[in-house]
Amino acid sequence: MKILHIIFSFSTGGTETMLVDIMNEQSITNKVDLLIVNNVVNEALLRTINKEVNINFLNRKPENRNPIPIFQFNYKVFKINPTVIHFHNHNAINLLKYKTKAVTCLTIHDVNVSVINLFKYKKLFSISNAVLDDILRRSGISSILVYNGIRCEQIPTNSNLLDFDKFKIIQISRLDHEKKGQHVLMEAISILVNHKGLNNLQLDLIGEGSSLSYLENLAKELNIEKYVNFLGMKTRKFIYKNLKDYQLLVQPSFFEGFGLTVVEGMAAKIPVLVSDIDGPMEIIDNGRYGFYFKSGDVKECSEKIHDIIDGYNTKEIKRKISEAHGYVKENFNIKKTAQNYIDNYES
Template sequence: MKVCHISFSFLIGGIENMLVDILEEQSKHIDTTLIVINDHYDKKILNRISNKVKIILINRPEGSKNPYYLSKLWLTLYRINPSVIHCHTPNIIDILFPFKSRCIYTAHTTGVATENLHNYKKLFSISKAVEHDLMDRGGLTSEMIYNGIDFTLFKTKKNYKVKPDEQFKLVQISRLLHEQKGQDILLEAMFTIVHKLGIKNIHLDIIGDGPSESYLKNLCEELKLQDQVSFLGPKDRSWIYESLINYHALVQPSRFEGFGITVIEAIATGIPVISSNIEGPLEVLQNVDSAYIFDINNVNDLVSDIRQVVSDYQDNEIEKKCLQGLKVTEGKFKVKDTAINYLKAYKQLI
């Protein structure tokens, strides 16, 4: 069986990192190809993919209507002749009509445009939250297959002792898109902690890049948080695997999210997660003791959760909670299971 995964772009982000892991797993069992349509990709993340996976770059300038690139894409697919074309951007079906009967699509978040999704042979969703969203907004049926990670790649936290003078370190990892990811809420919470409550011995690292970078940096200056907040830019997977253990907690303040792969990564590392109470992360964090949930957009509630995590470290409660969270999560979100479940679904489609 030949399967071809297609995306318009391939930059550092949750979808791409998850897809790299799935490609690696699937290539152990089937002929696997990745096609990136636009010249919008990160070589570092592509270099993480082993040579078992064929990588084809169409290199279309973003937005170009030059028929050359469409012809190149079609010719590539004719030559590969895949049994299944697995799309990861909703509107790819608009340019793949000659291959419509082989195209499937995975919705990676809530709120995706549903107008043309009925043209796919089959739809998949990465969580029950996304599954329900597709049904509620578009009347679309999808098969739910959870995303997953390779838990063995992460260093795990061993020392949960916090010295009296130790700086408490928070991290937020996502695309800098505050309308969705809610980094502005987190900065407002940091302002309250630092300037209203007078707690100076705390630091937040924000990992990622995106269209809100200038806005968030300006907000950070307005709130006089330059000494407590650092913008570290995007980081590759090796950094995530090695460095998450250096933090005391990960904060996920999103306003909407279909899943939340960074939440699972934090739990795999053995650090607690502070998350807004939206459907995707809540689904992941169900029955996880190391999860601290605050009301979406509620700065004071987020401040309260951050202070509670600090208190649980000081009271030696956090290690037990994190070990329980790892045990619960590891059994549900393994990337090997994700890849195998897709393989089973492919076979039913052929």
């Protein structure tokens, strides 16, 4: 099978990271190409792609209306002659100007994605039931559920819950507080530090984005500068190596199609706390494998963190951590993800 994955830009988001793992796994038994349309490429992430994957660059400037890149796009696709064209942006199929016998597929990576182009694809994949239900509700179009996956064996686990001096909290995502909700978590930390007297806290934020200045100023306003560290962009190797050294992972997003970092935290055997939105709640099975608070509720977020700290060595937390680790290994395995795509390409 000849599989061509197409994506507009190749930066450092969850979609691109997941795509690398899928391609690397698929390339073991299939011929795999990647076509990157725009000239937005993260070189470090690019280097994590297996050599078996053939990478094609169009180097178009984003939003470029010049027709020449469209001709180049179609020529590259024609020369590759794939049996499957797997898109990762809903409107990318509009670049395809000739009739192809290839199976055209789209993975929908988030909720609230525009539905206007979905009917143009032969097959649609959703990364969670949350995304699947969102698409069905807004368009009436059915899609196939294929969960994202990780390589659990690459993530060291926390073997001693009580081995820490500071209670270290980690949040990993693009710095976009209007979607990812970092300000909610920071305000919750402010309550714990300034009103509850918990001075042994540390919050590390991993990621880059347009909200950096806003969040840095917010830390000053909340008087929690010495408790909050902005670590910038880190490689997945760094994140996997260090996750086990944290006592809690928090994902305070306002909307999220899935939440891969939540899965990674569970794989590292650390507790996870998420906002009660569909994607992350699906991952923790509505509280069985993690903790949750009402989305946007700073007070409840702080209370849940406080409760987790107070009960850190209890049987409940130990049970959640152990069961969550097994649940991730069973349900969110990258080999299973890649094979699910292969099976559905052919069906």
